Amino acid sequence: MDKLIEPTATTLSKKPSYKKVKRVQSALLVTVLSAGSLIMVIPFIWMVLTSFDWAARLNIPFPPRLWPENFSTNTYTAAFSNMPMLRYIMNSFVVSFGVIVVSLMSALMSGYAISKLKFKGYMIVLVLALSTMMIPFEMTMIPQYMLFSNLNLLDTYWAFYLPALNYAFGTFLAKSFIDQMPSALREAAIIDGAGEFTVFFRVYFPLCIPIIATMTILQFLAVWNDLLWPLLALNTPDKYTIQLGLALFTYNQSSPLPSIILAATTVSLIPVVVLYLGLQKYIVESIALSGIKQ
Known part of the structure; x- marks a missing residue:
């Protein structure tokens, strides 16, 4: 035998x-x-640095350079003096705040009802709500425009607030998040004489801060960066949002103003970055949270 x-x-x-x-x-x-x-x-980084390049106000340099040839803040001064940036930003805040409040309340309350009340046909309601996500906005854009035109709500911010009532993705997120919370909390509150609204606002709502932060940043990004619907719904320049104002400013110029437009774009990104950094820990918590096991 062979030796091992x-x-x-x-x-x-x-x-x-x-x-x-x-x-x-x-x-x-x-x-x-x-x-x-x-x-x-x-x-x-290139966008931010080029926004300070006064030499690039007429043409973008090629090949691109990372450091401005003529570093100056005149590009930002020109951006604010050539268009009402502060008004556009304030309008975007008004639209975003209203849409976030309406959509979050709708999503949280519907998610709570589907998760904890378990009414007859609740899964059908959830499936129907989620099925609306498969329909692209371009298909509903014209009917939605005609509806608000017949209601005389065009050129008002109600054209943004009312569609926010249907936030199907938020309903799904809220339902999934509330599913992780014990139903014993609701049962104890009901025994103590609390109604459903009291149970929701006093018991479950404070526990939903992480998912509220997640939905807030998602909705803020969507509304703040939206261009198509504001272009259709708004006619008065004093009501334009920041993205619509930037687009029309770029379109109406006889010659391109690259660094000035980049300066205005950089300013428009500041609220998004600040909001994300402020809510980052809650967003991570909502993703990593495993929930309370009953």
Whole structure:
């Protein structure tokens, strides 16, 4: 019989250790993620730096340069003096705040009802609500425009607030989040004599802060960056949102003003960045939260 060859220290040392493989995998992962981050961040860095380049107010330099040739804040002064930026920003805040309040209350209350009340046909209601997400806005745009035209609500902010009542994705998020909370909380409150609205606002609503933060940033991004519906719904320049104001300013110029437009665009991004940084920990919490097990 052949003798069994026992592994020696030399042969064992040739096999890569588990820790070494993990270090290599981690290094590759960090490299790939860092490269992807740079690909996404560099255009924003270029936009911000070019917005300070007074020499680029007529033409974008090619090849692109990361540092301005003529560093100046005159581009921002020109942006604010050539269009009512503050008014556009305030209008966007008014629209965003109203849409967020309406959509969040609708989503949270409907999500609570579907999750905890378990009324007859609640799954049909959820499926019908989610099915509306498969219909693109371009298909409902004209009927929605005609509806608000017949109601004499065009050129008013009600044209933004009323459609926000149907926030199907928010209903799904709220329902999934509230599913993780014990129904014993509701039962105890009901025994103490609380009604459904009291149970919702006094018991479950304070526990929904993480998902509220998530839906807030999602809705704010969607409303703040929306261009098509404001273009259709608004006619008065004093009511224009920031994206509509920027688009019309760019379109009405006889010659392009790259660095000035980039300056205005950079200003329009500040509220989005500030809001995201302020709500970031709640967003991460809502994603990572595993919930309370009954």
